[in-house]
Amino acid sequence: MTLRTVITGVRLLDPASGLDAPGWLVAEQGRIADYGSGTLDARPGDAVMIDGRGACLAPGLVDIRVQLGEPGAEHKETFASGSAAAAAGGVTTLACLPDTDPPVDDPAMVEFVARRARRVRGVKVHPYAAITKGLAGRELTEFGLLCEAGAVAFADAGHAVADSLVMRRALSYARSFDGLIVQHPEDPALAGTGVMNEGEIATRLGLPGIPAAAEVILIERDIRLVELTGGRLHFAHVSTEAGVEAIRRAKAGGLPVTAEASPVHLTLNELAVEGYRTYAKVSPPLRPERDRLAVVAGLVDGTLDVLASDHCPQDQDSKRVPFAPAAFGAAGLETLLGVGLILVHNRQMSLLDLLARLTCRPAELMRLDAGRLRKGAPADLVLFDPEAPWQVKETGMRGLARNTPFEGMLLQGRVLRTLVDGRPVFEADDAA
Amino acid sequence: MRGHSPAAMAASDPPLRFEQRHLLGIEGLQPWEIRDLLDLADGYVELNRQIDKKRATLRGRTLINVFFENSTRTRTSFELAGKRLGGDVVNMSVSTSSVKKGETLIDTAMTLNAMHPDVLVVRHPDSGAVALLARHVNCAVINGGDGAHEHPTQALLDALTIRRRKGRLEGLVVAICGDILHSRVARSNLLLLATMGARVRLVGPRTLMPADVDRYGVEVHHDMDRGLEDADIVMMLRLQTERMQGSFVPSVREYFHFYGLTQAKLAFAKPDALILHPGPMNRGVEIDGDVADDINRSAILDQVEMGVAVRMACLEALTRPLRNEL
Numbered sequence: 001m002t003l004r005t006v007i008t009g010v011r012l013l014d015p016a017s018g019l020d021a022p023g024w025l026v027a028e029q030g031r032i033a034d035y036g037s038g039t040l041d042a043r044p045g046d047a048v049m050i051d052g053r054g055a056c057l058a059p060g061l062v063d064i065r066v067q068l069g070e071p072g073a074e075h076k077e078t079f080a081s082g083s084a085a086a087a088a089g090g091v092t093t094l095a096c097l098p099d100t101d102p103p104v105d106d107p108a109m110v111e112f113v114a115r116r117a118r119r120v121r122g123v124k125v126h127p128y129a130a131i132t133k134g135l136a137g138r139e140l141t142e143f144g145l146l147c148e149a150g151a152v153a154f155a156d157a158g159h160a161v162a163d164s165l166v167m168r169r170a171l172s173y174a175r176s177f178d179g180l181i182v183q184h185p186e187d188p189a190l191a192g193t194g195v196m197n198e199g200e201i202a203t204r205l206g207l208p209g210i211p212a213a214a215e216v217i218l219i220e221r222d223i224r225l226v227e228l229t230g231g232r233l234h235f236a237h238v239s240t241e242a243g244v245e246a247i248r249r250a251k252a253g254g255l256p257v258t259a260e261a262s263p264v265h266l267t268l269n270e271l272a273v274e275g276y277r278t279y280a281k282v283s284p285p286l287r288p289e290r291d292r293l294a295v296v297a298g299l300v301d302g303t304l305d306v307l308a309s310d311h312c313p314q315d316q317d318s319k320r321v322p323f324a325p326a327a328f329g330a331a332g333l334e335t336l337l338g339v340g341l342i343l344v345h346n347r348q349m350s351l352l353d354l355l356a357r358l359t360c361r362p363a364e365l366m367r368l369d370a371g372r373l374r375k376g377a378p379a380d381l382v383l384f385d386p387e388a389p390w391q392v393k394e395t396g397m398r399g400l401a402r403n404t405p406f407e408g409m410l411l412q413g414r415v416l417r418t419l420v421d422g423r424p425v426f427e428a429d430d431a432a
Numbered sequence: 433m434r435g436h437s438p439a440a441m442a443a444s445d446p447p448l449r450f451e452q453r454h455l456l457g458i459e460g461l462q463p464w465e466i467r468d469l470l471d472l473a474d475g476y477v478e479l480n481r482q483i484d485k486k487r488a489t490l491r492g493r494t495l496i497n498v499f500f501e502n503s504t505r506t507r508t509s510f511e512l513a514g515k516r517l518g519g520d521v522v523n524m525s526v527s528t529s530s531v532k533k534g535e536t537l538i539d540t541a542m543t544l545n546a547m548h549p550d551v552l553v554v555r556h557p558d559s560g561a562v563a564l565l566a567r568h569v570n571c572a573v574i575n576g577g578d579g580a581h582e583h584p585t586q587a588l589l590d591a592l593t594i595r596r597r598k599g600r601l602e603g604l605v606v607a608i609c610g611d612i613l614h615s616r617v618a619r620s621n622l623l624l625l626a627t628m629g630a631r632v633r634l635v636g637p638r639t640l641m642p643a644d645v646d647r648y649g650v651e652v653h654h655d656m657d658r659g660l661e662d663a664d665i666v667m668m669l670r671l672q673t674e675r676m677q678g679s680f681v682p683s684v685r686e687y688f689h690f691y692g693l694t695q696a697k698l699a700f701a702k703p704d705a706l707i708l709h710p711g712p713m714n715r716g717v718e719i720d721g722d723v724a725d726d727i728n729r730s731a732i733l734d735q736v737e738m739g740v741a742v743r744m745a746c747l748e749a750l751t752r753p754l755r756n757e758l
Contacts, residue, residue, distance in 0.1 A: 203642035204459070206559035206581030206619060211643075276560030320538050322558035324579065 004028045005422050008040055010052030010383065014059065015356035016372035025057060027379035030421035035373055052383060055416055058355050060092025060123075060380035062362040062371045063336060065182075065236055065260065065308035067157070067329070068125075069400075070116065072101025077313035077400050083122025085333040085399025087426035089309070090415040092380035093124040093363070093370045094333075098135070099157035105130040105141045107149035114150050123420055124380070126152040126368065131170050131181060135159050140170055147177045152366045155182035155236070158283055158312075158328070160218055162188050167222060171231025180365060182234045183222055185243060186284055190214040195324050197270045197285040205276065207323060210285050216242035223250045226257055234365060235259040237310050239284040241294035248303045258365055261299045261357075262310035263339035264330055264405060265292065272405060278319045278326035280405040282312070299357060300349045306365065307357045309336040313401030331401035338411035341386055345412055351386065379422035388414040398426075448472060450749040454566050454573040457582035458623040466628060470592050473738070473745035477596070480516065480740055489748050490519030493550040497523045498540075499576070500556040505711060505736070506576055506585075510553045513743035519550070537561060541568035550751060554578075559616075572750035574743075580614050586710055587620035589742040591628065593734045594665055597706055602629030607659050607701070609635040610669035610691060610718050613642050613680075617710045618669060622650055635659030636691060639680045656691055660700040667708040668693050671718045684717055694720045698729070706731050 005027045012023035012035060025035035026044065063086065069076035077085075086094050096113065098104035104113060110127050117125030129151035133139045137159060146154075154174060160183060161167045170181050191210045196202050198209025219235060223246060226233050238244055238259050250257045264282050269289045272280035280286060298304040312329025319326050340358060343349050363371030370380055392409045394402035418426035448468050452461070479485060495514040497507050507523060514521035526540060537556075541564075544552060551572045554562045559579030566573040577583040595601055606625050612618045612634050622632045632650040634641065646652050653659030660666060673684060681687045698705065707723060707730045715721040724730055 198643045200644035200647050203645055203648075204619070206579050206616060208580075209643055276563060317536060320564075321536055322556065322561035322564055322579075324558045324560075 003030070003422070004033075004044060004047040005050065005379070005419070006040065006044055006047045007050040007052055007057055007383065010055060010057035012037065012057050012373070013352060013355055014373040015352045016360040018352065019373065020352055025373070025381070027381070027419065027422035030379055030423070032373060032375055032377050032379050034375060050383070050417070055383050055385045056351070057381060057383050059359045059371050059373055060382045060418060060420065061090050061337065061358045062366075062368065063091045063094045063309050063311070063333065064306060064362045064366055065262070066094045066096050066311045066333065067099065067313060068096045069313055070100065071112070075400070076315050079117050079120045079125060080122065081400040082311070082313070082333070083120050083125070083425070085311070085331070085397065085401065086123045087418045087420070088398040088415060089334040089336045090382035090384055090418055091123055091309070091333060091336065092382065092418060092420045093126065093368060095126045095128055095152050095366060097155060097157040098128045098130040103130050103135050104128065105133050105135070107142065107145045110146055110149035110151050122425055124370070126150070126366065128153050128155045128182070130154065131156045131161055132166060137161055137163055137166060140166070140173060143174055143177055143179050147179060152368065153180040153182050153234070156184065158184055160184045160186050160188055164221060164225065168225050168229060171225055171233060172229040175229065175231050178232070178367070180232045180234055182236055183218070185215050185218045185222070185235050185238065186210070187214045187218045190217065194285070195281065196273050197287050199270065199288065201270050201273070205273070205323070212240040212242060212287065212291065215240045215284060216246055219243050219246045223255065223257060226250070226255050230256070232256045233258075236308075237262040237265060237284060238298065238304060239265045239287050239295060240291045244294045244298035244303055248298070251303060258305045259298070259303065260306040260308045261295050261304040262308060263332055263336060264310070265295050266299065266307070267339055267342060268292070268405060273323070276323040277405070278321070278323055279330060279403050279407065281323060281326050281328055282330050282405070283328040296343065296348060300343070305357065306362045307336070307340050307354070308362065309333050311401070313399065314403045319403050329403065331397070331399065331404045333399060334397055335392055335404060335406050335411065337384060337415060338390070338413045339406065341411070341413035344386065379419055381419045382415060383417040384413060384415045386413045388412070390414050448749060448752065452750070455584055455746055455750060456563050456566060456573065456575045458584050458587050458620045458627070459582065461627070463627055466588070466591070466624060469588060469742070469745050469749060470595060472748060473588070473592050473741040474596070476741035476744040477738065480737070485516045486518060487516065488518040490514060490517035490751060493519045493751060494548070495519045495521045495551045495553065495747065496544060496547070496549045497521065497553045497576070498526060498544065498555070499524070500526050500554070500561070501577070503555055503577070506555065509736070509739040510576065510743050512740050513747055516740070517744055517747055519747070537565055538568050541565040545569040545571070551747060574746055574750065577616055579616065580619070581616050582620045583616040584620050585739070585743055585746055586617050587624040588746070589735055589738040590621055590667065590708055591624055592738040592742055593708065593731050594706065596738070597731060597734070598664060601625065604630045604664040605633065605662060606630050606665040606667060607633045607635050607663040608667045608669065609656065609659065609693065611640045611671045612636050612645065612669070613640045614672065615669045621667065622648060626650065633659050633663065637681055656697050657700045660697060663701040663705055665706050665708060666693065666698065666701055668719050670710065670712065671714060673714065673717060688717055692716070692718055692720060693723050695723060698723060705729065708732065708735060710735070
């Protein structure tokens, strides 16, 4: 078997170094052996040759917010199906959330996830560990042992750590291990039984609403706790103008606070739930247009550091029910890049800036050796055509999860190939 | 305003402009559709007062009342409506707990559909559930109340009650009072009344008022006296006492003090103001017993009577295309 792959005729993009030039790349033994601009002088023998035909070659995407159903809900997604979906989306490294059954709240579970993911031999999967035991929000998990076992960060997944004292201790204790605490910013008491954004549309549909204040209240509180403790804190899927603004202020004050946007909140507003469309039922809920625009602005100016898929697989039985009892969440792995590229095509941000939020920036946050082109680094790569149009169709999806709110949407930008450690893990049907 | 004098017209087919396949809500209905339904119902009021109340309009047709939530009153009203029109009526109570055991609402819909009903009347505790079910059946579906969303036949029967007592809907000041937030009756009523040109006021504590409801072109009041000022119609809503403790309002006593309808508060409304309540009433909570029983002011029993007539009209309107196909 050849262990060398040569990719030529590509537009080479590395957001970490600012490289954006026509060039080539050689991967050997799973690592980046060399790359450069212009044309490759010596044609290496005994190599798999890939003609990039002018497509973009970038570091594989690093997706730091992914839910997989395994263990406990394998009918929704498994490591294998999730990995296939990730590869089809150009993702080479993902961090999976700990809200499995049982939850990932002890070192043995972290090791289980790592072992199962390795066995699939797909994309690289790094486990989150829970902040609190059983995701119950009361007792801290063993941060030190969990880090040693391989947890890349701590999150209670879709549950906020609502108790201020517990959050203070988590931020404070995690500092000893340089641990990143990831918060789902939503005050659960204020969100109550809400199922969509509170406002005129919720009133008309007769659905209980979640006010925007439920987000910013928790963000503001946690920023105060970061001031108090100095812990590293990351806010997942920020959805409101007030939330973005609070984070912007905290960053201006030099606090170790980061945040992320999700594709649904960047591109859809609350109108998407009209007709009780359960595929648009996500947490936090889709907000009014004004909030959506603020999330876009936050991602563009870097207030929101990362774009993550927030992949939340749900089976049909969880979604083909009335809106209130339907499960929250949208599948996102396979549409991550295509939806992100909308901002590039709209000239709201450069391709390199978008890729930075999808590659090197999330890798930095999680302290992962990924997301950049560097000699000797793992050859985790994505080849994509940023102009190629395609239509999102649930029938064409590779993962088990088909619950995409983008169904039918035309996107511009297709993943052609994905390589992990130099190994092809995805090839578009017409990529060869 | 079109004439709506009670004419004995149920036997013949008056011109009826109603082209909806289902009746899922007031939203989306045109003013003439509402008016025609009310005109048709007027005729049925007269029919229901006769000794022979039976018509053959629904002969050979099957109506299934599918109730995922208990309601003796609405179910009985639909049952009578169906039977008086000569249809076969079956009542089905489905506890949502049995649905939770594994059968989804869509499974239930497909099972029902296989029985070839002509009309389904569906009540469900979740908003939007009836619309979801309607997408999976071939027959007409009437929303018998879904969550906090809509209860269209209640709004129609309220409108009929008002129109028969006041002679019109347009220009009337209607105060809808109480737990607006959880009330599908309030939603359907404000949509219908606004469509028909009435001036709608919503009155209740801030905690029981839905977000951004003022954008519906209604006046919102938190003070009962001001909300009732010069009102032609005072529509009280049922308050679910289990929702009150320590959350939406502090106590029944406090609620009644500020928002319960008493003769004193009613004095702010017009002298001939009419009182409506969708029932069942909590006397001493949202309405004083004396007011509820005031035969000069209270139209609560009229509402029950109009309910059967309105439901007969809806059943006829939705099945008329079927008859035309024969």
